[in-house]
Amino acid sequence: MKAKKFDSDFDAGKDITKALDLTKARRITQEPKRVNVDFPTWVIEGLDKEAKRLGVTRQSIIKVWLAERLERSRLIEAS
Secondary structure: OOHHHHHHHHHOOOOOHHHOOHHHOOOHHHOOOOOOOOOOHHHHHHHHHHHHHHOOOHHHHHHHHHHHHHHHHHHHHHO
């Protein structure tokens, strides 16, 4: 499919997924990057307690809480 046809189909709201190779698709801003963070024991214990209560992993709760905080900060800055 030519780029012009692809663009016009997309703009018209047509399904263009057949023209894409989704096996190689990725979201650049969401690719994981490993970081190491040292926490005091009391923080780890609190994280583990809350994670257990919610039925998720420690890593999941850290990710969610940080994402929530960053989103809140972004919204405050936009105001």
